[in-house]
Amino acid sequence: MADSTTTFDSHNPVTNEVISSHEIYNETAVVAAVERAREASREWRDLGFRGRRKVLLKWSTDLLDNIDSLSELVSLETGKPVSDAKLEASLAAGHIAWAARHAESVMRTSHRSPGLLMANMSATVERSPVGVVGVIGPWNYPVFTPLGSIAYALAAGNTVVFKPSEYTPAVGEYLAQSFIDSSLFADVFTCITGLGETGKFLCESGIDKLAFTGSTRTAKIVAATCAAHMTPVVLECGGKDPVIVAHDADIKRAADATVWSAFSNAGQTCIGAERVYVDERVADKFIEKVLEIAKDIRPGAPGDGKYGPTTMPKQIPIIQSHIDDAIARGATVLMGGSGSVKAPFVEPVIFCDVPEDSIAMTEETFGPTIAINRVKTMAEAIRLTNDSRYGLGAAVWSKRRGKHIASQLHTGMVAINSVISFAAVDSVPFGGVKDSGYGRIHGPEGILEFTYPRTVVRARFQLPIAFTSFSRTAGSDKLIVKVTKLLKGRLG
Incomplete structure (x- = not known):
């Protein structure tokens, strides 16, 4: 845990009254949260698509059953009308359910044609979760926007460490606790609170991917920080729509x-x-x-x-x-x-x-x-x-x-x-181009964003001519060139 004496306050933007106090997670605490998420990832992944689907669908239902309390909290921290907060939370719950129901089909192993030269091979592409996903969320839609990454990452088999905006920390903690209460899984979805430096620590913590939503200026800093650690990023930035x-x-x-x-x-x-x-x-x-x-x-x-x-x-x-x-x-x-x-x-x-x-x-x-x-x-x-x-x-x-x-x-x-x-x-990707960012959330693309492809090529039988051998002959080379010229990728 972070030092309990190091805290910051969440304020009502209408009255500026203090709503609640929250811990500022220091570097040690952030790294510890990521390590716990990594330890929990095997159990979450081994649960399989059907097991994760059951957990996530229940979480979606539980959020909707308690939508009044969540909406009131969103309204309190952002100042937006409760009706708008309720719409936001409803749409977010829908995305959780969609990701839960479609992750298996989206990530299904793909069989590819090996081509005539490699006709003895079976070629497949598998999709695997990246591991631990870090999410840095915004304050303007503190439920809908981060869950667009969190839900799809979880459905794909990843664990998530979420750093909410310092303006809406209570909403972030609510979401994480609601998942724990609903699923009884600890450390699969974790919330860490703090200011900008906490987000920096998350970028440097060894996570396997980061999803960030915020200004273009901050996104460039986040991307540069992650690049130093070879951590891929999804960036959803500003617009001038x-x-x-x-x-x-x-x-x-x-x-x-x-x-x-x-x-x-x-x-x-x-x-x-x-x-x-x-x-x-x-x-x-x-x-x-x-x-x-x-x-x-x-x-x-x-x-x-x-x-x-x-x-x-x-x-x-x-x-x-x-x-x-x-x-x-x-x-x-x-x-x-x-x-x-x-x-x-x-x-x-x-x-x-x-x-x-x-x-x-x-x-x-x-x-x-x-x-x-x-x-x-x-x-x-x-x-x-x-x-x-x-x-x-x-x-x-x-x-x-x-x-x-x-x-x-x-x-x-x-x-x-x-x-x-x-x-x-739910079924279409969300994201922009140019200074509005790159990568996608939502839809099949949003699930695939939190996976990596693994190519598996297996020899079903051995050909009489060995292409990958020091015993390869000039005749073999001639045949390779001839067949390649003839096919030009047609049977690939």
């Missing part, structure tokens, strides 16, 4: 979904809408509808507002700087403005005609702001969408051209005539 609205879009639905995507969870959603490119032919109608919907949306404490506070205090000046920069550069303010920042809350801010080089368009704001810019064509919308260092998610609104537009976007995920829907579909 666009919405494209074509002239044939359902404007009412597009406006309603965009407002929710931009402002829900106080804009603290990596896949939330931050910039909109709307066909100039329908721009006025779209903006009118957005303003009509947004006028009744206000932040407040759980039970009072449509969304909660900015959970992390140091994000407040970043949001303020983005708003002020957009205004200084000539953006038109349609709703709110510089005075909308009233810590810990930020009221909705809507701009239009925002210069593309302003930080409100180039950097992740992570606040309840939205920039709406008119475009002449969808080609222009696609170009502006792709002209970003981020590439996480996107939304496209079009009745006839949605697939065509989506296929040209440099993003890991696209929702057509919906927003954020890809996060709720």
Whole structure:
């Protein structure tokens, strides 16, 4: 255990009142947790797919049976409405169940053709769990996001050591304890609490893979730390997610979904809408509808507002700087403005005609702001969408051209005539490209992410000609070349 005198407090972001105190795990304590997880890994792996499926399905059910207590805790530590916390927890429980049910089929041994030259061989590829997976989770979705790695890693046969955000440590401890209570397995899923240095210790602890969710800046530090130890990583970082609205879009639905995507969870959603490119032919109608919907949306404490506070205090000046920069550069303010920042809350801010080089368009704001810019064509919308260092998610609104537009976007995920829907579909991978990270969680790819392939080639019988021998003749060499020229991979 960490030194019991070394603790930190979790605060209610609305009132700043202390919720609870938590241990800061030092290097010794982190290494010990990883060692215990490694010791527990054999029993967890030997349980087999069916055994792990039974455990994980029960855990998913138990979380749903106790969803009120979990949701209240999430709301307390993040400030988000209880309803939003309940939606988050429900979706996370669904992912646990999906991973449990599909791990065996996803990891099934694959038989490969050995080719004519190696026709006497049986070629297979097996999938094995990597061992101990470290997970560093975020505070904005402290249940849904980390469980996207934890559940899939566990289903694949790994044990997990989880370091939650210092803003939501109680939620992290709740999740780990709920697994222990449900499964009666110790050290299979462990929570370690602390500040940034605890995360660093986890990266250096000898884990077999790390899954990180957070800012791009921190992700680069994490990746560099892990690289020094040859520890592979999955990085889910920030986004500057666009919405494209074509002239044939359902404007009412597009406006309603965009407002929710931009402002829900106080804009603290990596896949939330931050910039909109709307066909100039329908721009006025779209903006009118957005303003009509947004006028009744206000932040407040759980039970009072449509969304909660900015959970992390140091994000407040970043949001303020983005708003002020957009205004200084000539953006038109349609709703709110510089005075909308009233810590810990930020009221909705809507701009239009925002210069593309302003930080409100180039950097992740992570606040309840939205920039709406008119475009002449969808080609222009696609170009502006792709002209970003981020590439996480996107939304496209079009009745006839949605697939065509989506296929040209440099993003890991696209929702057509919906927003954020890809996060709720268990069977599809979640992740981005460019500065939004690499690797995937969710879906078959999310299970395979926490495994490694083992190739096994077995001689079923011996050929009369020995290719792998010092007795190989010139005639054998000639035959190899001749057959290779003839086949050119056709029977491989």
